[in-house]
Amino acid sequence: MKLSGQAVGADSQFVALNKPFASPHMNFPAIVSGSQSQVNQVSLRGNPRENWEDSNMVDSSPRTETSTDDTSDKDRFERFRLNAAGTADSGEKLKGKASDQKALRRLAQNREAARKSRLRKKAYVQQLESSRLKLTQLEQELHGARKQGITTSSSGDQSHSASGNGALVFDAEYARWMEEHNKLVGELRSAVNAHAGDTELRTVVDNVAAHFDDIFRLKGTAAKADVFHILSGMWKTPAERCFLWIGGFRSSDLLKLLVNQLEPLTEQQLMGICNLQQSSQQTEDALTQGMEALQQSLAETLASGTPSSSGPSGNVANYMGQMAMAMGKLGTLEGFLRQADNLRQQTLQQMHRILTTRQSARALLAINDYFSRLRALSALWLARPQE
Template sequence: MASASPRTDTSADGDIDDKTPAFHDNQGMVVSNPSERSRDQKTLRRLAQNREAARKSRLRKKAYVQQLESSRMQLTQLEQDLQRARQQGKYISSTGDQSQSLSGNGALAFDAEYARWLEDHTRRANELRGAVNAHAGDAELRIIIDGLLTHYDDIYRIKAEAAKADVFHILSGMWKTPAERCFLWLGGFRSSELLKLLMVKLEPLTEHQMIAITNLQQSAQQAEDALSQGMEALQQSLADTLAGSLAQSNSAGNVASYMGQMAMAMGKLGTLENFICQADNLRKQTFQQLHRILTTRQSARAVIAINDYFSRLRALSSLWLARPRE
């Protein structure tokens, strides 16, 4: 019993030393505290969570920027595809609805349709010239003139459909010859300028006709000036909107602002179609009023003079393009 007692005491002391935290002596060692270890673990977890949140934020921002870049490349590719389609596509004449052919082939369809209209218009003008030279009666001349005026209505309707598909093509006048484009105004000619030419060509005119045509010319000029001012205001407003979309940063806020301003610019571009339609309507109404002022034979001479004027412009373009170059 006495010999076993010291071994028992030694074993118990060993167990106590294993389960109790080690306390160091006074030789520079610091005693470990459980509460301090708990606080350190919470701090480490919080730092790890912050790092993970920052990493996910960077990944989201990177994915957003990549998505924007991908969308931009897709738009660029789409524009290139459309340009190639316009250059390489073929117009298939259809006896059905003209709006379907225009929406399907855009500028190419309009160019082909305009070429057909111009060929038919030239034929009608030559028919009128032959009737005038043959001293046909007023009734026969009036029928031909009315057909020509209706034929003018056709091109205005075709242009309106084409403007819905590609307003810039109509506005730029790329469907006309270079010499004609020198005098282009909102997708066509200025009625006031043609009236000045016709007043000389149609002499002699009565005093009443001179006054009426002069008033018509001034009225057309005022309407043209108003449309020109509206077009200038639209261009300035569009330029201001595009300038406001310029940004130095790629932040999400700037991107959202950019998209909003571009949407505003798109809405303003939509008014270009209205300007073209208003200009064509002015041309149409001016010609209708002119023919009410003139006699039947004067109207015939006016139509022939207008046709000859534009024919000379087209011939001038052909001569210019065929000129010898050193």
């Protein structure tokens, strides 16, 4: 019984040895030393065989705990390795995603650049096609003008040949207008010589008067493209340009010529013609003064800049300001031309209201003969022998 009690004590000590980490403050070497001393005491008192077996059992317990610690360390190492591998995999995935995003951005940028390049190429092709069509149109218009004998005058302003499409088109339109005008005047002359009735004669007179309206419309359209071409009278013969006033004839001068051609006139008609001539003269004087004021203002604008040692455009800001003001003033030239043509058109219309049908027919023939003689004079002047 004593031995069994000692064995029970040894077993309790063995159980205590199997729980070395029960308390964090427990001294593991002291426990081992104490247990070994007790085992030695038991071995002295008890059966040597039992003591030997108990000693082996006790001796094996430290090895068991060492094996458990090794397994725990291996588990922790394995978990650390797996965590490290997972972190590495996550890093690789993040790097892969970042690389994919960069590739997508580059792909989007390349697509946008390609789209813009296609748009620029398309616009360039359209511009080339538009330029080709314009060139073809200019060639056709030039061919038509040459076919009708309209060429630029070598004695005029050399810039006329480069004045643009508007001037060239107007020259061709004016040539067609003159051709139609001569045809209508021929019909009017035949009707007057044949002593046609008033109804028939009125129809021909109205046709000629309406044809005059066409030339004013053509001039207005051409002035929007090149007002200097209309004002300079390069579409007229040299003798006609000598009597030119703001792109056409003076209404008051024509009325003076017609008074002697239309006799006999009634007193009321004569008074109407005189009043019309006076009002036309006043309007012409006002427009002439306006043109002179415009020329003076334009000259002062161009001369207002301070002299520069580097040339007329030395001070760029001042130069551009002067040019802007001058351009604005030149824009009023079209208005002067439009007012002058309105005066000419209204004078012809009022003249027809004052005169009878036959007097209007004779007036239109007189106007045509006057300008025909001016054109003939120009032809003779250009064909004169050169000394």
